[in-house]
Every structure is written in structure tokens, then in C-alpha cells.
Amino acid sequence: LAKTTQPISMDSYEGQEVNITCSHNNIATNDYITWYQQFPSQGPRFIIQGYKTKVTNEVASLFIPADRKSSTLSLPRVSLSDTAVYYCLVGLPLYGNKLVFGAGTILRVKS
Amino acid sequence: NAGVTQTPKFQVLKTGQSMTLQCAQDMNHNSMYWYRQDPGMGLRLIYYSASEGTTDKGEVPNGYNVSRLNKREFSLRLESAAPSQTSVYFCASSGYRGDYEQYFGPGTRLTVT
Numbered sequence: 001l002a003k004t005t006q007p008i009s010m011d012s013y014e015g016q017e018v019n020i021t022c023s024h025n026n027i028a029t030n031d032y033i034t035w036y037q038q039f040p041s042q043g044p045r046f047i048i049q050g051y052k053t054k055v056t057n058e059v060a061s062l063f064i065p066a067d068r069k070s071s072t073l074s075l076p077r078v079s080l081s082d083t084a085v086y087y088c089l090v091g092l093p094l095y096g097n098k099l100v101f102g103a104g105t106i107l108r109v110k111s
Numbered sequence: 112n113a114g115v116t117q118t119p120k121f122q123v124l125k126t127g128q129s130m131t132l133q134c135a136q137d138m139n140h141n142s143m144y145w146y147r148q149d150p151g152m153g154l155r156l157i158y159y160s161a162s163e164g165t166t167d168k169g170e171v172p173n174g175y176n177v178s179r180l181n182k183r184e185f186s187l188r189l190e191s192a193a194p195s196q197t198s199v200y201f202c203a204s205s206g207y208r209g210d211y212e213q214y215f216g217p218g219t220r221l222t223v224t
């Protein structure tokens with residue numbers, strides 16, 4: 001499994017766009033990049049997954065450069081309720097390949 | 112559609128006691144998982160079940176046993192609880208999108224004194 005590196009914490013204000021970058025220098029050819037969100041006292045929640053370029057859904061966008069050695073989760077116009085821990089995971093999304101969660105990035109949104 | 116449910120939500124045990132954590136999902140998923148999360152840490156996989164009738168060890172299986180009772184239910188048993196097993200336990204399941212899109216339950220907060 002590719003090792004990932006994320007900032008330990010980030011602070012932002014309501015209404016701002018937040019970009020969380022994840023470094024994964026040894027990503028394998030077939031690996032995907034997946035992000036989870038975890039609110040205090042809750043289980044993680046799948047946010048977005050991508051392989052290359054850009055993926056967007058109703059919650060976030062995921063930007064992946066051509067070399068795929070890093071990725072950026074973008075949260076548009078955050079609110080206080082986006083305060084959470086965000087995990088970046090890299091691996092082949094097939095049965096038998098297990099998720100490995102690091103410590104994640106603590107995002108604190110302030111008013 | 113309740114998703115993934117876990118019981119109990121909270122539990123306090125004395126060292127040496129045993130208990131079973133229950134998990135059920137109503138999404139017709141094949142795979143189910145048990146994780147533990149210690150304060151300030153990421154989740155660590157204890158056991159998983161790729162399909163009904165199969166179970167495999169994860170990263171930290173020692174001190175735990177599991178049973179995949181049927182497609183819906185996956186239980187985690189602590190035979191002789193130890194203070195090192197104080198943690199929050201999460202159950203998860205995944206369907207046709209594979210292991211990387213998992214759905215998590217609300218967790219069980221376990222304290223062993």
C-alpha cells in the first residue's frame with residue numbers, strides 16, 4: 001500500500017475554499033485515491049474517489065496531477081459543520097485490498 | 112434503510128470479562144469489517160469478512176474473535192477484556208464498489224478498567 005502524507009491540521013473560516021493536499025510518492029499504476037471524512041464521535045464517511053485529473057461530486061472536488069504523486073481535496077465554501085478529520089487513502093479498490101487509515105488532517109472551520 | 116447499526120453504543124467492562132459487539136447492515140453488502148480507533152489515531156482493521164461464511168485477520172486481531180452469522184450480521188467478541196482494548200469500535204460494510212467505499216456504523220465506545 002502506498003504511504004500517504006497529509007498536514008496534521010488546518011484552520012479555515014466559514015465561506016472559504018479549503019484545499020487539503022495529500023502526498024503519495026510511491027502510488028502504484030492501478031491505485032486509486034480515496035478520501036474519507038470523520039466527524040467527532042462518528043464513523044468515517046466516504047467523500048470522493050478518483051484515479052486521475054479531476055473528479056467532482058456534490059460534496060467536494062478531487063484534483064490529481066498527471067504524475068499522480070499527490071492529490072488535493074477541495075471543499076468549496078466551508079461551513080462550521082465541515083469541521084472534521086479528513087483521511088487520504090491510496091490503493092487498489094478491489095475486494096481483498098484493505099483500507100489503511102493514517103492520522104488524517106484535522107480541519108477546524110471558524111466563524 | 113438504517114445502513115450499518117451497532118450495539119451497544121457504550122460499554123464498561125472489568126479486566127477479564129467478555130462481551131460481544133453486534134453489527135448489522137441492511138444494504139445487502141457482501142463485505143463487512145471491524146475497526147478500532149484509539150484517541151487521536153486513525154482506524155485499524157481488526158477482522159474482516161469478504162462474504163458470508165468467510166473471515167480473515169486484519170492488522171490487530173489479537174484478543175478478538177469474529178462471527179459472520181449471516182449476510183447481514185458480523186459480531187466481534189472479546190473473550191477476556193484488557194485495558195489495552197479500551198477504544199472505539201466501528202463496524203463497516205462495502206458492496207459492489209469494493210473495499211474502498213465503505214459504510215460505517217456509529218461506533219461502540221468500550222472502556223476496560
